[in-house]
Amino acid sequence: MMRNGVDMERVKTLTDAMRKDPAVGRRTLSGITSWNGGAHSTTIVRNFAVPADEPVVIGGTNRGPSPTELVLTGLSACIAVGIAYSAAEEGIEVDLIEIDVEGDLDLAGFFRMRRSTGTEHEKTHRVFEIGDTRPGLDEVRLTVRVDADASREKIQELVDRAYQRSPVVAALMHAVPVRVCIGWEETRAE
Incomplete structure (x- = not known):
């Protein structure tokens, strides 16, 4: 049965299989x-x-x-999927999910600069020095709009559940280890 574009029979088959063998749900x-x-x-x-x-x-x-921007896209898309699945699991029809996403980024971190803590003139004119400004987003904000056959309280519950079950939220909110390996191509000297 399809609900909100989600094939609930496939979801049930997968979740049943995962209950029997948790390895079924693990993916790389x-x-x-x-x-x-x-x-x-x-x-x-x-x-x-x-x-x-x-x-x-x-x-x-x-x-x-x-x-x-792709990180922000992944986050908002994951929240949208979570809302659709949560609603489908409860038999709630959704007509619309829209998410405005924005994040604050200081490019000084990418360029390995830090904001000067010098004079007012330097602060006003954003003088930079080589330093340790953290690269990355400082804050992300989502505004979620859902049109569904449900009360405001239920919609809030669906949005909260989507946030809680989101792998992208979990990756952003918790320190996910990132391991970088260099793959060397072997070349022959002639």
Whole structure:
């Protein structure tokens, strides 16, 4: 049975199998990224090509969303999926899910700069020095709109449940270890 575009029979089959054997639910997600020059790259994930680039103002060519914008996209899409699944599990029909997502980013961290703590003139003119400004998002805000055959309280519950079950939220909120290995290609000297 389809509910909110979710194949509930497949979900039930998977969750039943996971109850019998938790290993059934474990997955390794993967992709391969190829650099296209400058700030532009393409990642192949399953059968999808996902471009990434930076805006022209910071030296990119604007041929795709920035990697940080893709993080925000992943977050809001994951919350939307969680709302749709939570509603489907409860038999609630959803007509609309829209999420505005925004995050605050200080590019000084990427460029390995820190804000000066000097004079008022320096602070006003945003003088930078080489330093330790943290790269990454300082805060992310989501505004969620849901139109469904449910009370406001139930919609709030669905949104809260989507937030709590989101793998992307969990990755952003908790320190997920990131291990980087270098793969060397063997070359023969001739």
